[in-house]
Amino acid sequence: MARTIAKDHDQKRDQILKNAAKVFATEGFDRASMALLARECGISKANIYHYYDSKDALLFDILETYLRELRDRICGIEIAGMAPDGQLLAVVAETLRAYQGADHEHQVQIGSMSALPEDQQKLLRGYQRDMVNFVSDVVKANAPQVFDGDAAKLRAATMSVFGMLNWYYMWNTGAGSAAREDYARTVTRLTLGGLGAL
Template sequence: MPRPIAQDHDDKRDAILRAAARLFADVGYGRGSMAEVAQVCGISKANIYHYYPSKEALLFDILDSHLRYLRDRIGNLSFPSSDPKAKVLHMITEVLLAYQDADAEHEVLLNATKALPKEQQQILRQHQSDLIGYGQTILTLITPPDIVADSGKMRALTMSVFGMLNWHYKWCRNADAETRRAHAKIIAQLVIGGAPSLS
């Protein structure tokens, strides 16, 4: 008979993901072990294997959960205004807020993705592609039509914006929501002011 799933299974799983992400970010995925993950989680090594059969499975769930959350949060945005500039500001703000308290996951994404099988890497890349696609759709609202029609230039603009957002954690670690909103406004002003002049 299968072992029943505990009522707090999801909460414990989430706690394991956060603790493991922090460990892998601090010491490196290659150096971190399942025994160390169990230790920082305050559970036995046997118990950690009840949730994840391998370190690789744990790594994939860290990254898959992180990217699906980002993708779904940005993909399901409700905009408070129909004004294109307001939509761009809202999108950029939401990305930075979504990154809050996820510095470890972001670090692991940058440095450990290649440790996964190609098939799993492709799944993660698709999540990222979807996220960037949602952002690009919003950016087209303030971009000249000739740039929107040029896929290379539009991608360059979109990736430049996400570059600023993705590396925010490096130059402003542990930023609170207020700081993130302020930085989002600066980035949005740069983009809103600069995009129309790209033609």
């Protein structure tokens, strides 16, 4: 007889992912053991194996869930009908909001994604590429004459926007919603008008 899935299976899985992301971020993927992960999750080693057969599978699920949900959130922003500068502000602000509370997942993405097999990395890079392409289209809409036919310049500008957002993530992890909204306006003004726009 097949084992039934507990009613709180998804809730427990989400809690395991959150706790395991913290362990991977603070201890490092290589040093984390399934026993340590189970202890930090508040469950037995046997129980964690009920959800994941290895820490590699757990790492992939952390990153696949995080990046897919981030991609869906960013690329799902309803920007149709907005002016280009409003589109950029909306995308920047939503990205900063999405980063809030995801410090450990972000650190795991930066530090441990390379531990995964190439096919899994390719899938995850696809989620990242979808977000970059979406933001790139928004950046280009603000100055089409500047970027027309110059893919390298557009990529540099787009990645500079992400650089500003990731700087904020690295150095202002505890910032609240109001501070993030304020910084979103700063990033948008800098991107569109340089220092004179501040």
